Amino acid sequence: MTKQRQVVFDVLEAIGHEHPTASEVFVQAKERMPTISLATVYNCLESLTGAGAIRQVNIEREATRYCPNLRPHAHFYCIDCDKVFDIGLESGADASAVWALPPGCRIEEMNVSMRGVCGTCPRCGSGD
Numbered sequence: 001m002t003k004q005r006q007v008v009f010d011v012l013e014a015i016g017h018e019h020p021t022a023s024e025v026f027v028q029a030k031e032r033m034p035t036i037s038l039a040t041v042y043n044c045l046e047s048l049t050g051a052g053a054i055r056q057v058n059i060e061r062e063a064t065r066y067c068p069n070l071r072p073h074a075h076f077y078c079i080d081c082d083k084v085f086d087i088g089l090e091s092g093a094d095a096s097a098v099w100a101l102p103p104g105c106r107i108e109e110m111n112v113s114m115r116g117v118c119g120t121c122p123r124c125g126s127g128d
Ligand SMILES: [Zn+2]
Pocket: 078, 079, 080, 081, 082, 083, 117, 118, 119, 120, 121
């Protein structure tokens, strides 16, 4: 792993639970390595994704975000506070068992994302 890639990976380990965008990773990476460029950060994110070390999170109309959590999980996007949360499976649940897959299909990768409002952003249901 190159030094730059290590820095980008370290940043994701540190703030990955916030699912940062490439520019957010860049801001943090620059603090650790002032010479790093945004293009380099993009390249590192690409190759880390290609190597399976991190995952891309694509939410409709939003910039691509990155996630270092490789356990099976879904992403919940809060339309109010713009945060992305990891949603784990109920213990013992098998994510591939909940979908009515046609016979013979095998899941190699699963990207489940949900949109909604998180628990800290209560929507006022009583007419404001
Ligand atoms: Zn929220």
